[in-house]
Amino acid sequence: MTDVHGDVWARGARYDHAVNVATGGPPDWLRALLRRELDDEALTAYPDERAAAEAIAFRHGRAPEEVVLLNGAAHGFALVAQVLAPRRPAVVHPQFTEPERVLGGGVEQLVLRDPYTLERAAVDKDIDLVVVGNPTNPTGVLHPRGAIRGLVREGRTVVVDEAFMDFIPGEPETLAGEGGAGVIVLRSLTKILAVPGLRVGYLMADAALAERLRSARSAWPVNGLALAVARATALHPERLVPVAERAARDRAALGAMLAAQLPDARVYPGAANFLLVALPPDGPDALTTAAGLRDAHGIAIRPASTFPGLSAHHVRLTPRGGEHDARLVAALRTAVADGR
Incomplete structure (x- = not known):
């Protein structure tokens, strides 16, 4: 598949975890x-x-x-x-x-x-x-x-x-x-x-x-x-600090949720406002998972399998905090379970 940017995956989705811009919109x-x-x-x-x-x-x-x-x-x-x-x-x-x-x-x-x-x-x-x-x-x-x-x-x-x-x-x-x-x-x-x-x-x-x-x-x-x-x-670069601090909190919280509820997935430590995750290799691949989440739950994620060097099971997830991330993890858990 030809690589496309996250905004293409987010089109038509209700919940966007594909585009890696800061959560909350412009300050x-x-x-x-x-x-x-x-x-x-x-x-x-x-x-x-x-x-x-x-x-x-x-x-x-x-x-x-x-x-x-x-x-x-x-x-x-x-x-x-x-x-x-x-x-x-x-x-x-x-x-x-x-x-x-x-x-x-x-x-x-x-x-x-x-x-x-x-x-x-x-x-x-x-x-x-x-x-x-x-x-x-x-x-x-x-x-x-x-x-x-x-x-x-x-x-x-x-x-x-x-x-x-x-x-x-x-x-x-x-x-x-x-x-x-x-x-x-x-x-x-x-x-x-x-x-x-x-x-x-x-x-x-x-x-x-x-x-x-x-x-x-x-x-x-x-x-x-x-x-x-x-x-x-x-x-005024200090204005960026609250956004960066929120991104770090949301990233850590999403990583913890994934580790607890999808233990077979691998969550990579990251320094930006997104997480690279390798979904379980015995479950559906990234492209299938992304399409299924969008169709069934209105959730957009970014398949990372199109990046050179990554596998068919890698995805990039942008945390959005609280109930948004809980919904994402629940949908991922269902997709992995149904695909096995």
């Missing part, structure tokens, strides 16, 4: 900001990125010229493919599949072994572009930044997808604040703020490379509302 402060911006110049003036870039640079201890605003983090992968045109690119898997799609044919898959922690020795010295997630979607693995730094070498660019880093208090393994050549860090605000329709992202790279990437974009690639959100979030 109140963000809704108020968007209403104010609608009455200001966000819609009537051409977008001006300077204030957002300065705020992002300040948050991460970078220079504004090292920041490139994006129409969502996925926009950054396309820019990298277009501008760098790597001879021998590689993607570390299991991982978000969009980078591989935009890089085109000939991408090498560096598939990590279970439990999917980074192995520096797996990267051949002739590979000139490496894409790695941190924390990685869908495994939730948080790699030590030293291990990622170990991938850097002369003639190679390492692209670090940190779309879920905001969910980790203190961000101990981020490379966002480290300058120097050879590393591009991609960030997304759509996950932590639950605004995937707004498309808010940015990347950071050394000034020369950032300028090349910036110049390759179309005119006004990021809308005024998204720029206002990026600036406000960068100026």
Whole structure:
């Protein structure tokens, strides 16, 4: 089956555990900001990125010229493919599949072994572009930044997808604040703020490379509302803490429920706002389970079997808390029992 993103699995479902954006929708402060911006110049003036870039640079201890605003983090992968045109690119898997799609044919898959922690020795010295997630979607693995730094070498660019880093208090393994050549860090605000329709992202790279990437974009690639959100979030990163804390609580609670009620399933420890789970191998596979849950219970989950390196029984689950997660676990238990 061709891989599709979680939003496709969630279409038509009543309960969404497939899309990995923060639970609860946009926070109140963000809704108020968007209403104010609608009455200001966000819609009537051409977008001006300077204030957002300065705020992002300040948050991460970078220079504004090292920041490139994006129409969502996925926009950054396309820019990298277009501008760098790597001879021998590689993607570390299991991982978000969009980078591989935009890089085109000939991408090498560096598939990590279970439990999917980074192995520096797996990267051949002739590979000139490496894409790695941190924390990685869908495994939730948080790699030590030293291990990622170990991938850097002369003639190679390492692209670090940190779309879920905001969910980790203190961000101990981020490379966002480290300058120097050879590393591009991609960030997304759509996950932590639950605004995937707004498309808010940015990347950071050394000034020369950032300028090349910036110049390759179309005119006004990021809308005024998204720029206002990026600036406000960068100026007040403490606003993200309650969302991250809730995600950690919900993740732990769902993991405990799964362990208690589906003991034959394997729940992987994760650092983001989702869990990778291997369903019992003698039960229905991930695709069958996902289709059955949606049809019988209106519940959407993300089959992870389409990610390179994962099995036919892996699923990704986004916790939603309380009764929502209890309903999910009960439905999974029924699906596994009925399929045996």
